Amino acid sequence: MSPAITRLAKTAGFYLLVAVIILQAVFPFYYAILTSLESGQAIFEVNYLPTAVTFANYWGMIADGVFGKQILNSVFVATVVVCISLFLAVTAAFALSRIRFRGRGLLLLTILSVSMFPQIAVLSGLFEVIRILGLFNSLWSLVFSYMIFTLPFTVWVLTTFMRKMPIEIEEAAIMDGASSFTIIRRIFLPLMWPAMVTTGLLAFIHAWNEFLFALTFLSTDGQRTVPVAIALISGLSEFEVPWGNIMAASVIVTLPLIVLVLVFQRKIVSGLTAGAVKG
Amino acid sequence: MTTRTAISTLSRQRILSAWLFLAPMLVVLAAVALYPLARTIYFGFTDASIDFTSEAQWIGFRNYLEYLDYGDGEGEYFGLLADEGWWSAVWNTLRFTVTSVFFETVFGLVIALVLNTSFKGRALVRAAVLIPWAIPTIVSAKMWAWMMHDQFGILNDMLIRLHLISDPIAWTASPDTAMIAVMMVDIWKTTPFMALLILAGLQMVPADIYEAAKLDGVNPVRLFRKVTLPLIMPAVLVAVVFRALDALRVFDIVYVLTPNNDRTRTMSVFARENLFDFDKFAYGSAASTLLFLIVALLTISFIYATRMNVEADE
Numbered sequence: 088m089s090p091a092i093t094r095l096a097k098t099a100g101f102y103l104l105v106a107v108i109i110l111q112a113v114f115p116f117y118y119a120i121l122t123s124l125e126s127g128q129a130i131f132e133v134n135y136l137p138t139a140v141t142f143a144n145y146w147g148m149i150a151d152g153v154f155g156k157q158i159l160n161s162v163f164v165a166t167v168v169v170c171i172s173l174f175l176a177v178t179a180a181f182a183l184s185r186i187r188f189r190g191r192g193l194l195l196l197t198i199l200s201v202s203m204f205p206q207i208a209v210l211s212g213l214f215e216v217i218r219i220l221g222l223f224n225s226l227w228s229l230v231f232s233y234m235i236f237t238l239p240f241t242v243w244v245l246t247t248f249m250r251k252m253p254i255e256i257e258e259a260a261i262m263d264g265a266s267s268f269t270i271i272r273r274i275f276l277p278l279m280w281p282a283m284v285t286t287g288l289l290a291f292i293h294a295w296n297e298f299l300f301a302l303t304f305l306s307t308d309g310q311r312t313v314p315v316a317i318a319l320i321s322g323l324s325e326f327e328v329p330w331g332n333i334m335a336a337s338v339i340v341t342l343p344l345i346v347l348v349l350v351f352q353r354k355i356v357s358g359l360t361a362g363a364v365k366g
Numbered sequence: 367m368t369t370r371t372a373i374s375t376l377s378r379q380r381i382l383s384a385w386l387f388l389a390p391m392l393v394v395l396a397a398v399a400l401y402p403l404a405r406t407i408y409f410g411f412t413d414a415s416i417d418f419t420s421e422a423q424w425i426g427f428r429n430y431l432e433y434l435d436y437g438d439g440e441g442e443y444f445g446l447l448a449d450e451g452w453w454s455a456v457w458n459t460l461r462f463t464v465t466s467v468f469f470e471t472v473f474g475l476v477i478a479l480v481l482n483t484s485f486k487g488r489a490l491v492r493a494a495v496l497i498p499w500a501i502p503t504i505v506s507a508k509m510w511a512w513m514m515h516d517q518f519g520i521l522n523d524m525l526i527r528l529h530l531i532s533d534p535i536a537w538t539a540s541p542d543t544a545m546i547a548v549m550m551v552d553i554w555k556t557t558p559f560m561a562l563l564i565l566a567g568l569q570m571v572p573a574d575i576y577e578a579a580k581l582d583g584v585n586p587v588r589l590f591r592k593v594t595l596p597l598i599m600p601a602v603l604v605a606v607v608f609r610a611l612d613a614l615r616v617f618d619i620v621y622v623l624t625p626n627n628d629r630t631r632t633m634s635v636f637a638r639e640n641l642f643d644f645d646k647f648a649y650g651s652a653a654s655t656l657l658f659l660i661v662a663l664l665t666i667s668f669i670y671a672t673r674m675n676v677e678a679d680e
Contacts, residue, residue, distance in 0.1 A: 108476075112558075115513060122512065179392075182384035183384075188385075203662075204661075205658055207617065210641060214641075218419075238395060242391065266383075268383075296503060317504055318507075318508070337509060349493050356566075
């Protein structure tokens with residue numbers, strides 16, 4: 088075989104691999120959209136390309152009323168979780184990264200190890216706490232319990248971020264006798280926006296997707312968040328599962344996430360690797 | 367003298383404010399993680415039931431192992447450690463973790479290597495690869511459940527068209543394929559995470575190494591095995607450990623894709639069923655505690671083995 092042909096074969100093989108990678112990544116969601124746009128008998132025929140497009144499944148989900156409420160529930164929980172954990176994490180990260188004190192390393196290790204906790208390990212204890220606090224079947228039970236994974240993560244990433252900033256930026260402020268709180272507010276916050284957007288976004292996605300706590304701490308349809316709502320959509324029998332509606336609901340809750348992730352691609356990738364690799 | 371006192375007062379003030387800043391976060395973490403964990407462990411040693419957690423009585427290790435003597439030298443062991451259901455859940459979890467993480471690492475490595483070469487359309491591939499990661503786990507489970515539907519599923523249709531199978535497979539229902547189905551969804555969903563972490567490692571390999579190797583005419587496979595792989599090994603290992611710890615607590619995919627299936631029931635699913643479905647709150651707490659112990663031991667040995675340096679700046 089001549090070198091030119093070998094090179095051509097190599098290039099072809101490479102692009103074949105690229106095609107396979109793209110196809111496997113995109114196809115399942117493409118097929119979900121396809122199914123969501125079919126209705127009646129068309130759903131039960133395997134199609135690879137769109138045939139008769141109808142939005143009946145989407146109208147069905149929206150007209151239902153409860154699904155809209157469930158989306159709002161998810162938006163509320165994820166937003167409040169992000170705001171509270173960012174607020175708690177910024178001040179904590181300042182202390183952990185800019186001030187030397189005894190036990191700092193141990194504290195960081197403890198916080199990191201909390202993020203390794205299997206959620207199931209705290210489930211029965213949390214269930215008791217939430218019942219005692221009177222939060223059972225309230226969205227606040229999720230706001231409270233989601234702190235277990237958003238807080239360690241945001242503290243960890245913001246601490247590594249703050250640590251990289253030069254000491255000079257706060258020296259002048261300390262000399263002027265500014266309080267630590269003023270230093271955070273006036274000096275660090277303006278510089279921290281990129282890191283906070285990234286961690287906030289990742290925490291939002293995590294809270295939006297959470298399933299186990301939402302399944303356990305909420306008991307009525309109107310209170311549920313979308314992952315549990317989608318998991319519990321069912322027909323009267325195994326043969327009447329409304330696949331069209333399930334796919335429509337899936338597309339509705341996933342599309343905004345995909346858009347967010349693609350828009351903030353670079354930030355998310357750097358946030359993910361900072362959360363996992365650095366240390 | 368005066369300046370030194372002034373400085374030490376200042377630093378004492380800073381330390382005080384450090385603890386003030388940490389306090390709210392620590393209180394929340396204690397309330398949401400440490401206290402519930404302690405209660406879970408405690409419940410595992412009691413006869414607590416879901417509605418009467420405060421009246422729980424201490425019963426020692428009976429949830430874990432208990433020998434009931436029937437007299438005449440006959441008796442039976444009860445408790446988690448003698449429960450076949452629990453051991454099957456342990457086995458399922460381990461099988462799931464080892465297999466999924468293995469394939470995720472291999473596929474993640476391939477995708478990372480592709481993304482690390484420059485070619486037309488790389489941005490497109492990077493964006494496409496992120497999509498499975500962005501899709502909520504429950505949604506991926508449902509999407510795949512539909513694609514793997516025994517009668518109307520597109521997966522069976524594809525395989526039949528390609529003449530790989532002759533009859534449709536009931537992927538999620540059949541005991542032989544249920545675990546494969548769960549693994550497939552998990553591998554599809556988390557390979558992007560693996561690829562991104564490995565890619566971060568690859569990008570730290572200095573480019574001149576490749577240029578030097580190219581000039582010397584080193585075979586690319588050899589270059590990968592002898593140079594690239596050893597250099598990215600630390601990044602790969604960290605990614606593997608993170609994924610493995612995550613896979614050991616798998617719940618969502620199994621619960622949604624193959625409910626009530628002995629072949630796929632993992633430790634987390636086993637624990638939750640006992641806690642909330644079977645009215646065996648204490649027994650479920652004991653199972654949760656065992657899972658916690660396993661994950662904790664692995665985490666500690668990982669931190670110890672890598673001598674992870676937390677105070678990276680010093």
